[in-house]
Amino acid sequence: MPAVPSILNADLHCHSIVSDGTLTPEDLAQRARANGVELWALTDHDEIGGQRRAAAAAKANGLRYLTGCEISVTFAGETVHIVGLGFDAEDPRMVQGLADTRDGRGPRAREMAEGLAKVGIHGAYEGALKFVGNPALISRTHFARFLVETGHCKDTPEVFRKYLTEGKPGYVPHRWANLKDAVSWITQGGGIAVIAHPGRYKFSATEEYALFSEFKAHGGRGVEVVTGSHTPAEYVEYADMAREFGLAASRGSDFHSPDESHCDLGALPYLPGDLTPVWELLADRIQ
Ligand code: AMP
Ligand code: MN
Ligand code: MN
Ligand code: MN
Numbered sequence: 396m397p398a399v400p401s402i403l404n405a406d407l408h409c410h411s412i413v414s415d416g417t418l419t420p421e422d423l424a425q426r427a428r429a430n431g432v433e434l435w436a437l438t439d440h441d442e443i444g445g446q447r448r449a450a451a452a453a454k455a456n457g458l459r460y461l462t463g464c465e466i467s468v469t470f471a472g473e474t475v476h477i478v479g480l481g482f483d484a485e486d487p488r489m490v491q492g493l494a495d496t497r498d499g500r501g502p503r504a505r506e507m508a509e510g511l512a513k514v515g516i517h518g519a520y521e522g523a524l525k526f527v528g529n530p531a532l533i534s535r536t537h538f539a540r541f542l543v544e545t546g547h548c549k550d551t552p553e554v555f556r557k558y559l560t561e562g563k564p565g566y567v568p569h570r571w572a573n574l575k576d577a578v579s580w581i582t583q584g585g586g587i588a589v590i591a592h593p594g595r596y597k598f599s600a601t602e603e604y605a606l607f608s609e610f611k612a613h614g615g616r617g618v619e620v621v622t623g624s625h626t627p628a629e630y631v632e633y634a635d636m637a638r639e640f641g642l643a644a645s646r647g648s649d650f651h652s653p654d655e656s657h658c659d660l661g662a663l664p665y666l667p668g669d670l671t672p673v674w675e676l677l678a679d680r681i682q
């Protein structure tokens with residue numbers, strides 16, 4: 396594989412119907428190419444069932460590809476997302492770890508539906524299932540689509556605000572993977588662990604410092620700096636965190652759907668030139 400430049404239209408975070416996106420891996424690859432993406436990773440939540448299709452579609456579209464996944468982790472009582480890139484998607488520890496992480500989603504979804512029924516929204520479990528592409532991966536996003544379809548809310552952010560976040564009727568607390576395990580599943584298979592969209596977590600400065608320190612101590616090596624989930628001020632803030640903690644930087648739209656996502660595949664500013672891009676550490680993992 397030839398050396399990969401540091402200024403690159405890389406999109407290393409997005410979702411397909413294998414988790415809570417609405418496009419197939421093939422449609423995403425085509426859209427990525429149309430938008431000028433040069434290096435791509437599909438990062439479905441807690442699931443790598445789309446990796447083969449994504450890698451084949453990347454090849455068919457002339458895109459370079461890294462294996463990807465976004466793992467749900469519980470840290471300091473909050474949900475944190477860890478993106479894995481360039482890992483071995485056949486590694487049994489990764490495969491089993493993700494299966495265990497997905498396991499609680501079914502019962503959680505039924506409890507969410509019970510909570511919604513208490514405020515007069517009936518049939519939410521069955522309704523959400525209609526939007527699910529992968530029965531092992533029912534998520535809050537699928538409930539949100541059902542609540543928009545049935546006219547309870549105008550869009551998915553409104554559903555999250557009114558129904559699906561802490562203290563709201565459809566919210567069910569959940570324990571995901573732990574940070575150390577998630578990082579090790581990724582790194583044992585030759586990949587790099589990346590803190591996803593750190594600007595989205597409701598941590599105090601002390602908790603955030605603890606997240607970055609522990610993540611690094613467990614072998615984590617990257618942080619998303621430029622992501623569809625950050626404001627331009629957060630690009631600057633987390634570029635500084637990358638420098639402070641000696642982490643490589645990643646870039647990804649977090650694209651889910653043409654109808655819902657405000658940031659399209661490949662449509663982000665480049666990473667600041669002085670940061671080490673994660674793909675520089677993954678040159679031998681690029682397909
Ligand atoms: P889950 O893994 O089931 O807890 O669902 C998390 C997913 O919900 C995230 O990956 C996002 O796709 C989506 N999500 C979370 N918060 C919001 C929000 N405020 N507005 C729209 N989508 C959201
Ligand atoms: Mn999602
Ligand atoms: Mn996320
Ligand atoms: Mn995501």
